[in-house]
Amino acid sequence: MSEQEQPFRGPTTPSTGATDEDELAAARIANRFDIRRIIGGLFVLYGVILTIVGIVGSEEVKNKAAGINVNLWTGLGMLVVGVLMIAWALARPVAPEPEATRGRGSGRIRRSPAT
Amino acid sequence: MLRLDASALDYAILAVYFLVVLGIGVVARMSVKTDIDFFLSGRSLPAWITGLAFIAANLGALEILGMAANGAQYGVATVHFYWIGAVPAMVFLGIVMMPFYYGAKVRSVPEYLRLRFNNPTHALNAATFAVATVLIAGVNLFALALIVHLMLGWSISTAIIVAALIVMAYITLGGLTSAIYNEVLQFFIIVASLLPLTLIALHDMGGWGGLQDKVRDSALGEEGLHAWQGLAVGNVTNPIDANWIAIVFGLGFVLSFGYWTTNFAEVQRALSAKNLSAGRRTPLIGAYPKIFIPALTIIPGLVALVSVKGLGGSNPDLQYNNAIPLLIGRYLPEGMLGIAVTGLVAAFMAGVAANVTSFNTVVTYDLWQAYVRKDRDEAYYLRVGRIATAGGLLISIATAFIAKGYDNIMNYVQLLFSYFNAPLFATFIIAMFWKRTTPWAGFWGLIAGFFGAFITHELYSWGTIDLGSELAASFWGAIIAFTADAAVTVGVSLVTQPKPDEELRGLVWGLTRKEEKPEEHDPADDAWYRSVWLLGGGAIALVVILNIVFI
Numbered sequence: 001m002s003e004q005e006q007p008f009r010g011p012t013t014p015s016t017g018a019t020d021e022d023e024l025a026a027a028r029i030a031n032r033f034d035i036r037r038i039i040g041g042l043f044v045l046y047g048v049i050l051t052i053v054g055i056v057g058s059e060e061v062k063n064k065a066a067g068i069n070v071n072l073w074t075g076l077g078m079l080v081v082g083v084l085m086i087a088w089a090l091a092r093p094v095a096p097e098p099e100a101t102r103g104r105g106s107g108r109i110r111r112s113p114a115t
Numbered sequence: 116m117l118r119l120d121a122s123a124l125d126y127a128i129l130a131v132y133f134l135v136v137l138g139i140g141v142v143a144r145m146s147v148k149t150d151i152d153f154f155l156s157g158r159s160l161p162a163w164i165t166g167l168a169f170i171a172a173n174l175g176a177l178e179i180l181g182m183a184a185n186g187a188q189y190g191v192a193t194v195h196f197y198w199i200g201a202v203p204a205m206v207f208l209g210i211v212m213m214p215f216y217y218g219a220k221v222r223s224v225p226e227y228l229r230l231r232f233n234n235p236t237h238a239l240n241a242a243t244f245a246v247a248t249v250l251i252a253g254v255n256l257f258a259l260a261l262i263v264h265l266m267l268g269w270s271i272s273t274a275i276i277v278a279a280l281i282v283m284a285y286i287t288l289g290g291l292t293s294a295i296y297n298e299v300l301q302f303f304i305i306v307a308s309l310l311p312l313t314l315i316a317l318h319d320m321g322g323w324g325g326l327q328d329k330v331r332d333s334a335l336g337e338e339g340l341h342a343w344q345g346l347a348v349g350n351v352t353n354p355i356d357a358n359w360i361a362i363v364f365g366l367g368f369v370l371s372f373g374y375w376t377t378n379f380a381e382v383q384r385a386l387s388a389k390n391l392s393a394g395r396r397t398p399l400i401g402a403y404p405k406i407f408i409p410a411l412t413i414i415p416g417l418v419a420l421v422s423v424k425g426l427g428g429s430n431p432d433l434q435y436n437n438a439i440p441l442l443i444g445r446y447l448p449e450g451m452l453g454i455a456v457t458g459l460v461a462a463f464m465a466g467v468a469a470n471v472t473s474f475n476t477v478v479t480y481d482l483w484q485a486y487v488r489k490d491r492d493e494a495y496y497l498r499v500g501r502i503a504t505a506g507g508l509l510i511s512i513a514t515a516f517i518a519k520g521y522d523n524i525m526n527y528v529q530l531l532f533s534y535f536n537a538p539l540f541a542t543f544i545i546a547m548f549w550k551r552t553t554p555w556a557g558f559w560g561l562i563a564g565f566f567g568a569f570i571t572h573e574l575y576s577w578g579t580i581d582l583g584s585e586l587a588a589s590f591w592g593a594i595i596a597f598t599a600d601a602a603v604t605v606g607v608s609l610v611t612q613p614k615p616d617e618e619l620r621g622l623v624w625g626l627t628r629k630e631e632k633p634e635e636h637d638p639a640d641d642a643w644y645r646s647v648w649l650l651g652g653g654a655i656a657l658v659v660i661l662n663i664v665f666i
Contacts, residue, residue, distance in 0.1 A: 032142065035300070042132075042300065043303070050450050053449065057448065057450070060448070061448040064446065064447070065311075065447065068318065070315060071451055074307065081303075
């Protein structure tokens with residue numbers, strides 16, 4: 001690893017003996033493993049399922065919860081939460097992927113997410 | 116017979132969850148291969164994740180079903196478990212105690228006792244914690260099997276084994292990180308199922324006002340709607356049947372502080388945060404959702420009380436513990452039913468996983484490495500940890516089957532171990548604030564506290580002393596255990612030799628470490644919204660306001 005590349009190193013990347021490829025792979029895995037993406041993905045999936053059931057379900061299913069179409073409302077709610085989670089994860093990733101910041105010359109990396 | 120008619124769709128929702136949980140384990144395993152130090156990556160978790168995991172580790176189904184049961188039995192006064200109990204203790208842990216745990220670089224709570232006191236104190240605490248934790252994991256597993264049996268109709272044995280195998284798969288694959296990710300995921304799903312259920316139940320009762328009217332006409336009456344009525348000493352009329360001293364000191368100061376600040380299954384979540392600041396914020400961030408969880412347990416409990424005829428009676432399907440499953444069966448159609456069952460199953464698994472991950476850490480570091488095989492390489496202890504995980508789960512399965520046959524024996528064993536937990540807070544608080552506390556004082560204090568709690572409970576159950584209801588008796592037992600522990604700890608300290616100051620640096624109030632490592636300080640942590648005083652003060656203020664509202 002050459003001297004100039006040092007400033008691009010994020011705080012979560014390995015500090016010893018790692019090549020660029022390792023760093024990139026590590027950053028990718030850290031991002032794929034981001035809990036916000038997992039929660040977001042699962043909530044979007046569940047949200048879509050519930051919303052569909054809420055629309056096409058039988059009258060009995062729609063009215064079971066004291067006349068409220070609980071599948072529809074919860075489904076829409078879960079969709080919103082899921083989308084917000086994914087948007088948050090994309091806007092502020094856990095680990096900056098080195099290629100994305102390379103060559104801009106500022107030496108800055110994206111900050112890790114708010115805690 | 117309480118049976119939910121789960122459809123194929125509901126099963127599919129549950130299956131998706133299992134796949135995601137196992138997937139997390141597999142991804143965690145992959146990241147070990149690609150040169151990320153897995154344990155370090157575990158220690159780099161941000162505070163909001165560890166904060167949610169902190170309360171989710173405790174938000175097992177025993178907690179959810181149990182607190183809904185308390186809601187039906189005791190009414191609004193159940194908030195004491197949260198607002199007098201958990202929240203102040205969590206704030207205390209974050210502001211006062213975390214610097215000692217994190218600053219001493221201990222890997223477990225018993226390890227702190229080893230540094231502060233001596234090996235016998237450490238071994239006593241580590242061994243009782245390990246045994247108690249694995250037994251509680253078994254009880255959790257049994258409770259999970261029972262609910263799956265009730266709701267989906269699987270046999271209890273099948274449910275125990277399937278659940279244990281899934282937990283074993285994701286913990287041995289991904290370790291603590293896997294467990295914490297699952298806890299956070301589980302937290303969101305349980306809220307996504309309990310929040311709609313609570314709102315629907317409330318709507319069906321005609322809103323909060325309508326529910327209040329119905330509770331006034333129920334067995335609980337007006338007392339069931341207040342937190343602080345009928346608590347006067349000598350004139351106790353509240354449903355909990357304990358006076359304010361028992362509640363504030365027994366439940367709040369001793370039992371809750373003991374559980375939240377010294378139970379390693381909890382503290383481990385804060386220790387996995389990325390730095391001291393995040394570690395301190397972990398319980399403080401967890402405190403905020405904790406303040407509002409009673410709404411999701413007590414309201415369903417009250418609705419079940421006023422709308423299910425015969426709740427709490429002799430019919431086993433209508434016991435208080437079934438308050439939430441009964442409402443799920445009544446209100447939730449297919450689709451939402453799947454989400455709710457998934458949330459409950461996930462909550463149970465998270466409870467089992469929290470116990471097992473703390474068990475394997477204590478067995479590996481505090482028992483095996485400390486007393487059996489010292490000075491081996493890291494890979495060796497990693498292997499021991501994996502074996503301890505599998506061993507712990509096998510013991511839990513056995514415990515679950517014992518619990519299936521002998522419910523009362525399990526209750527008694529759990530009670531026995533609660534005697535060890537009750538006095539623990541006295542030992543910690545004196546050790547942290549009084550540097551004169553000697554090594555042997557720790558050991559004899561714990562022993563005295565255990566016997567204090569044990570003898571109190573025996574005398575109560577023989578009828579020799581009258582302490583009110585069983586719940587009130589457990590509060591008084593804790594107060595006596597605390598007092599006995601404190602008295603013996605101070606007494607023994609005065610007649611034995613204390614440790615020199617040098618050995619206590621970083622472990623005791625007023626004796627800070629000489630060198631503060633600057634690289635551990637993240638400038639972003641200086642932001643006002645990350646101040647532990649602000650976060651902690653805000654949580655306390657909120658709790659005070661809520662107590663006044665529900666007085």
